[in-house]
Amino acid sequence: MFSDYTSAELVSIFAMQGFAGLILFSVFVLMALGLAIIFGQMGVINMAHGEFMILGAYITYLLSSFFENNLPSLFSIYFFLAMILAFIVTAALGALVEWGMVRHLYRRPLDTLLATWGLSLILQQVYRSVFGAREVGVTLPDWMMGSIPLTDLVEIPFNGVFVMILTFVIAVSVYFLMFKSRFGGQVRAVVQNRPMAGAVGINTQKVDRITFAIGCGIAGIAGSAFTMIGSTGPTSGQLYIVDTFLVVVFGGAASLLGTIASAFTISQAQSTMEFFLSGSMAKVLTLLVVVGILMIRPQGLFALKIRR
């Protein structure tokens, strides 16, 4: 497999694929953070999470077109506005979905799975009707174009660096929200013991709704980031949902650190293997390794040891 390449070429290949893996890692982390928060909080497996991401991507696409045609002088900053709007709109839709559908299905995981899958199909059709079946792409501002040449063969694109910085900022924000704020304490209390959380005065329904909205909002930002590395179509979210579930389960659903470590491992493995094998084989091998590890360690990579 490696014999066709010189050692210098192999170093360059691993460096380039490693960096491509880091961008994939960023999207995985953003997607998985939202999914893990929702799953950890409510035990809801949100099959429509990919479609929330794509909503964020379409909002970014709409703003890109709007600023390009109507406000070209502000085009260089549209991406920041797009991320904020993507968060607000997807979070609002998330809150609506929680209120209108998910809250009626708590403690019924299979029904929730089916209902959110149905929602994903509805959203896909809505996107198809509104934006058409063809994939669309955004125009990036000039400062996001170009790359930093490291060697003759290795270049680091600016947009990739931006996505990684964005991911870092969001991961740190989520950490502070969940572990350093009063609201985060309420979320963790509800996760551990819902009836008891209510009995200490926490409005668990309100916490559920806000958490679902935040999880979906982060998916919206993931969608904005996604537009920098791929084009957006009605079913694009489906490509990422399985991998994201893999990240959440492999990392341990209750662990933020586990989610990040798992996203890094899976994205790097896939990205590197994709170069030497096919994309499908890379996914199959990753899945096999993850399943093997989960058989030995079903709680995922990270789990707390405490007296309950």
Add this chain to the structure above:
Amino acid sequence: MLQVSDYSVSYGQSEVIHGMNFDIKENEIVAILGRNGMGKSTLMKSLMGMVESRLGSVALGPVDVSRMKSHERVREGLAFVPQGRMIFSTMTVKENIETGLTTVNDKKVPASIYELFPVLEEMKSRRGGNLSGGQQQQLAIARALASKPKVLLLDEPTEGIQPSIIKEIANTLKKIRDSHGLSIFVSEQVLSFALDVADRILVIEKGEIVREETRDSVDEKTIASYLSV
């Protein structure tokens, strides 16, 4: 302070608490005694809104809380220390107490709570799950007190606690009553503990109150007979 009237609780078709009537006065400690399976925990949980009751009423002062959710009852002034403590084991001691601040305006844990339980201040950064049983019981009481309740409900606070700590818990409850002006309703199986803390004792048998006595006139032998298997 707490008035329970014609109160019944059912699990599905099976009624567990039958038309119960009792009250708890301001600044009074009332213990309810009974063997396992007589309905003590169900009564406590339903008073807290964790088990639904369809018949009868629970009034906290002038407010009928019967149809309120748990968090709304906390806002009105009820607080609960459940059987088995049920502290949030992966959260620190400080974070556990802070969950009790949800319904009040305090941003920080009041100093009076750490004065009452100095060991919790020493261990405030430790995970709740890593405390001993007695320390967890103190934490569960501290968490309940953080919401500044008018009535504190405790479900078998001595369960799984070593005898030397049981005495400490009894003293703490009396101190809380005196310093915070609380009413306390405690379910128990240990008669000596109940006699130590309570002003009045109720005995529950198969979901009904079958005996009520004040501490001064209590007939220990008769009450003990209700507790023996």
